[in-house]
Amino acid sequence: MSGLSRRPVPRRWTPGSVLLGALLLAGAVGPLLLLGVWSLAGAWFYPALLPGEWSLRAWASALSPDTPLWAPLWGSMWVGTVTAVTATGLALPAARALNGWPGRSRAWVQSALLAPLILPAFAGVMGIQVVFIRLGLADTPAGVVAAHLIVAVPYAVAVLSATFAGYDARLEDAARTLGASRAAVWWQVTLPAVRSGVLVALLMAFLVSWSEYLLTLIVGGAQVRTLPLLLFSAVQGGDYALSGALGLVYLLPPLLGFALLAPRLRSAA
Numbered sequence: 217m218s219g220l221s222r223r224p225v226p227r228r229w230t231p232g233s234v235l236l237g238a239l240l241l242a243g244a245v246g247p248l249l250l251l252g253v254w255s256l257a258g259a260w261f262y263p264a265l266l267p268g269e270w271s272l273r274a275w276a277s278a279l280s281p282d283t284p285l286w287a288p289l290w291g292s293m294w295v296g297t298v299t300a301v302t303a304t305g306l307a308l309p310a311a312r313a314l315n316g317w318p319g320r321s322r323a324w325v326q327s328a329l330l331a332p333l334i335l336p337a338f339a340g341v342m343g344i345q346v347v348f349i350r351l352g353l354a355d356t357p358a359g360v361v362a363a364h365l366i367v368a369v370p371y372a373v374a375v376l377s378a379t380f381a382g383y384d385a386r387l388e389d390a391a392r393t394l395g396a397s398r399a400a401v402w403w404q405v406t407l408p409a410v411r412s413g414v415l416v417a418l419l420m421a422f423l424v425s426w427s428e429y430l431l432t433l434i435v436g437g438a439q440v441r442t443l444p445l446l447l448f449s450a451v452q453g454g455d456y457a458l459s460g461a462l463g464l465v466y467l468l469p470p471l472l473g474f475a476l477l478a479p480r481l482r483s484a485a
Contacts, residue, residue: 248467254460274457278465284446285465291357292426292442293469298361299425303368304376304417311376312406315383326377329370340366341434348435355439363431368421375420379413415477423470 254260258271278285310329314322332340344363345354353359387409391401407414429444436442443466450459 248464251460251463251467254456255458255464257457257460260456271457274455274461277458278461284441285443285462288441288443288446289465291440292444295357295360295364295432295440295442296422296425296469299364299368300418300422302361303365303372303421304414306365306369307372307376307417307421308414311373311380314373314377315380316385326373329373332366333370337430341430344431345434354435355437357436357440360432360436360440360442361425363435364425364428367428367431368424371420371424372417375417376410376413379410379416383409411480415480419473419477422473426470 253267255274256270256272257267258269258273260267260269277283314325317325341363344366348354348359348363351359353362383406387405388401391405392398396404427444428442429448432440432442433445443462447459447462447466450462
């Protein structure tokens, strides 16, 4: 029997697995479809299952050159990109250093890094606002980026710590033995080995910043405009068609970012 090769067992789809897959698909696609229908609704009243009238008014309003969409969209892209790059740059050496610490010390430091995520959001934001007013960072793009870093860095450190947990530091020792400088080891050995984790950390930090509403509202005031602020304003104004269109625009950059990074993650794995 030892010379016989085992045939792969065909995967069997049970009713439970099919139902679970259908529920997951509905949970992922359903909200997008609902936003799409709302964005095309001219008139939609209860208890109708579909709009009584269809219209492109919301899209014409959202994409018009005179609409306030473009400045908040650019603001979100700028703040999110700067936050993602800065958070990942700060998290890389921190995660690398934590990887070499003993277990109990590493656990304490990781807990301290996650502390901003445990505090009540409103209390933390008001404390940040008081400090930023004294530092002159309130109502500035730099202040919004700094505030976003407070919540983005812990996520980036968590992602990169998991990446460095499977990293073999002996690769660096071998490179130094061959005469490589510390900078060469970092750029040519360490970073390529953890590239997939860096990409995930960048995406995670960008998503945290992209979706941040409360910090941007309190710290940025009316001076820093981002897409979540515009979206919440449309929802509060009761214009659900415009809210649906803005919601789809809001989802597009993260989906594009994931689509661009997914092939690189597979190749780096």
